[in-house]
Amino acid sequence: MHELILGGARSGKSRLAERLAVESGLPVTYIATCEPRDREMAERVAQHRAQRPAEWALVEEPRSLAQVLREQAAPSRCLLVDCLTLWLSNLLLSDDPQHWAVEREALFAALPGLPGRVIMVSNETGLGVVPMGELSRRFVDESGWLHQQLAAHCDRVVVCIAGLPQTLKGEKV
Numbered sequence: 001m002h003e004l005i006l007g008g009a010r011s012g013k014s015r016l017a018e019r020l021a022v023e024s025g026l027p028v029t030y031i032a033t034c035e036p037r038d039r040e041m042a043e044r045v046a047q048h049r050a051q052r053p054a055e056w057a058l059v060e061e062p063r064s065l066a067q068v069l070r071e072q073a074a075p076s077r078c079l080l081v082d083c084l085t086l087w088l089s090n091l092l093l094s095d096d097p098q099h100w101a102v103e104r105e106a107l108f109a110a111l112p113g114l115p116g117r118v119i120m121v122s123n124e125t126g127l128g129v130v131p132m133g134e135l136s137r138r139f140v141d142e143s144g145w146l147h148q149q150l151a152a153h154c155d156r157v158v159v160c161i162a163g164l165p166q167t168l169k170g171e172k173v
Helices: 013-023 039-051 065-072 084-092 099-113 134-153
Strands: 002-007 028-032 057-060 078-082 117-123 156-161 164-169
Touching: 002 013, 002 134, 013 028, 013 078, 013 117, 013 156, 028 065, 057 065, 065 078, 065 099, 084 099, 084 117, 084 134, 099 134, 117 134
Parallel strands: 002 117, 002 156, 028 057, 028 078, 078 117
Antiparallel strands: 156 164
């Protein structure tokens, strides 16, 4: 089962994903995409790490997500990816202008063949004002297109608002 959980900042999306991972009853591998670039972000990462169950495996991968998913997926395992928009940011900031396109296509090539449960978390960025600046607008565009493609692929899509999950596709949470 492949799932996409969307929501704004502090919407409860990560908490929901973690709850679903626990409820799966499967061993969990948490795939963290954050690349802390300042002290505040490093503190957020430390807080997330402290809140996760100690028995969960952790893979930190800011760019090569498809490769890690292929390496870690198994019929009796739950992979929790948090979060896709941080992964997107890392790739858009890469020195290689094609890096994002290559990794995005690798993700879509890998997903259909992944066994087990895959829960992906991402920030819904398209509900606000149109951002100023080329990079910001590209980020919003790319994340929107990514979410549309993932939603078409996933068995379940949920959006979290104020800690309340709203199922958009598939079995209700």
